[in-house]
Amino acid sequence: MDGKSVGLAEAARRLLRSEASVLAVPERLRREALDLALAISDGIPKMIREPTILTGASAVGVAGLFQLGGDAPALEVCWVPGSVEELWPRWVRQVTDLIAAGYPGCVGCGGPGSEGPWDELASRALTRANAGVTK
Numbered sequence: 001m002d003g004k005s006v007g008l009a010e011a012a013r014r015l016l017r018s019e020a021s022v023l024a025v026p027e028r029l030r031r032e033a034l035d036l037a038l039a040i041s042d043g044i045p046k047m048i049r050e051p052t053i054l055t056g057a058s059a060v061g062v063a064g065l066f067q068l069g070g071d072a073p074a075l076e077v078c079w080v081p082g083s084v085e086e087l088w089p090r091w092v093r094q095v096t097d098l099i100a101a102g103y104p105g106c107v108g109c110g111g112p113g114s115e116g117p118w119d120e121l122a123s124r125a126l127t128r129a130n131a132g133v134t135k
Contacts, residue, residue: 003130007080007123008087011066012094014078016040017104018065020049024057029088036092043099060084060091075120081127 015021025033033053041050051062059070066078068087073079080087101109 003123003127004080004082004087004090007078007127008068008091008094010078010118010123011061011068011080011091012098013103014065015051015062015095016044016098018051018062019047021051021062021065022054023051023060023062024054025060026057026084027055029060029084030055032088032092036095039096039099043096044104046105058084060088072124078118078120079124081124 015023023033023037030053033055037050037053040047044050059067061067061070061073061077064077066080067073068080068091069082069084072081080091098104098109103109
């Protein structure tokens, strides 16, 4: 587990807790994102609307909730720095693992850090520390 794992898990939880969100992805990930939206719809039947996919973004994310890659957004956004190519498969695995566990309708299946409030400053500090970044 590295410093990005906690942020990836939080980003996955945020997506699965949000109804009718718009997931922005680079065009090259369109098909995989559509498959993910279908998996969410199939895996969480109580969700009224799975994410809508918007292509053309340089990073992956839902505005105001999370962002994978790209420049650092505002602190209320869960941000996982790095390349989308590295982060996308890890994040999709987190999403599908949570769906298989019954998230968000289960107790305790959200993984470490899922029960308390999210601390974005601590997450960013952990990511920087694990990457050897001092700023």
